[in-house]
Amino acid sequence: MFASGLKPTMDSFNTVLRFLTNQKTTIGYGVMAIATIGSERIFSLFSFQCPCNTQQNFAYGMTYLLGPALVLLTIGLFLSTSLWRLYTGCCLNPMKLCPRGNCIGCISILLRVLVGALVPPIMWLSVALLNGTFYECAVSGLEDKVIVDLFCKHRNNTCKEELAKVPCKTSNLPVAETTELLLMLKAQSQILGWVIIITSVLAGLIGTCYKNCRSQVSxxxxxxxxxxxxxxxxxxxxxxxxxxxxxxxxxxxxxxxxxxxxxxxxxxxxxxxxxxxxxxxxxxxxxxxxxxxxxxxxxxxxxxxxxxxxxxxxxx
Structure with a gap:
């Protein structure tokens, strides 16, 4: 009787396990997205401190924005089995890259490896830009006339001098102007984040459609x-x-x-x-x-x- 009651439980467990196995790619991307969001929040709250001066803002902000993305790209390439299968031994036998002159096959494999390795960096850039903290610090330190005029248009010269201090809210500008400038910076950052997301999704859809269209099998x-x-x-x-x-x-x-x-x-x-x-x-x-x-x-x-x-x- 105990065995008969245990059988439906085991069947349900096997069904759940089979579902998780079949969806492991989707689950992996979900875990990756959660980890990316968590890492970005940790960096923003405990590590990132914008210097709020013209000489350092841009370099500091871009380092936090692009540095983790570059590290994630490197890790993605390092963990790619296909890349190492293709590359191992090429110094001794360069023809391994293009066996029988099949350079197109080699290029297609490298493209697949690169696309797979780009997923984590794109997630990081999207999350970081949607939050806006790193972008605010980086752009506020630019001295380019076009950038400064964009934010300080119809404002006095104090805006141009105090723009780099806006992310820290230590500028001598009125509170209303500081808030408005912060909203402008955050809006630009979020727009760029959504552009990256939409572009990536469309590129993935078009690439998948093209790959399936060119598939030699059903x-x-x-x-x-x-x-x-x-x-x-x-x-x-x-x-x-x-x-x-x-x-x-x-x-x-x-x-x-x-x-x-x-x-x-x-x-x-x-x-x-x-x-x-x-x-x-x-x-x-x-x-x-x-x-x-x-x-x-x-x-x-x-x-x-x-x-x-x-x-x-x-x-x-």
Missing amino acids: YLQLTFWKVYMQKEKDKFDSFAEDYATRLAERNMKSFFENQDPEAFPFPNHTAWEQISSVYTFSNSEQYYSTLQKYVEGPNRDYSSDKTPLQMEHSLE
């Missing part, structure tokens, strides 16, 4: 391809951990027992090179990854390396 097959690639990655990680553990145990046993190591099948260097290349789909080949192409290929080489890193040591 929507359902493309969905299957994405599912397969994720499953292959998960299985590869699992097999890699298992085989690495077994190889380590075999080497430890050989060392401590002072005896020859047991035979251990291991892919050779050429096999690793072939499955590590980035795969581009072709109608003439019914494969979904370089690993499947290698396994089903007629000219595959299953000879095992006696020392797995022999080739690597010879290159050093």
Whole structure:
């Protein structure tokens, strides 16, 4: 009776788990957005202190506005598996970037990597501009005549001299003018933020439409391809951990027992090179990854390396 009551609960749990797994990209972007908003608020409240002088406002404000965006872009590129699969070994063999002269495939992969890495910086810029704190500090320190005339039009010369102090509310201007200037700065910042958001959304929509329009496979097959690639990655990680553990145990046993190591099948260097290349789909080949192409290929080489890193040591 207990088991029969537990079954609906387990089914519900599996349904929720399956939903979360299928929506992990959306959930990831949601978590990223929440983290971005939280980080921006922390910077604004506890770290950012506008110097409120003409010499430092612009540099200080732009550093807080663009600095985190550059860091997020760098982290996004650093964490990109596709980038490292494409780039690893290119110093020794530059042809890896454009195998068989396929430079278009290389460029498309780099564009996908760049677009993916741009998501966090765009989120940061959008949130920071919508808040307006960094923009207010940066723009108020500009001495460009066009900028100064824009804010101090129909005002006395004191406005031009005190504009840099407006973000700190320490200027000698009347309270009403200070409030009005702050509202103008915040309005410009928020407009720029919405421009970035709208432009990014439209660019993403147009890019997705173009990509699907140019797709060589149907929507359902493309969905299957994405599912397969994720499953292959998960299985590869699992097999890699298992085989690495077994190889380590075999080497430890050989060392401590002072005896020859047991035979251990291991892919050779050429096999690793072939499955590590980035795969581009072709109608003439019914494969979904370089690993499947290698396994089903007629000219595959299953000879095992006696020392797995022999080739690597010879290159050093």
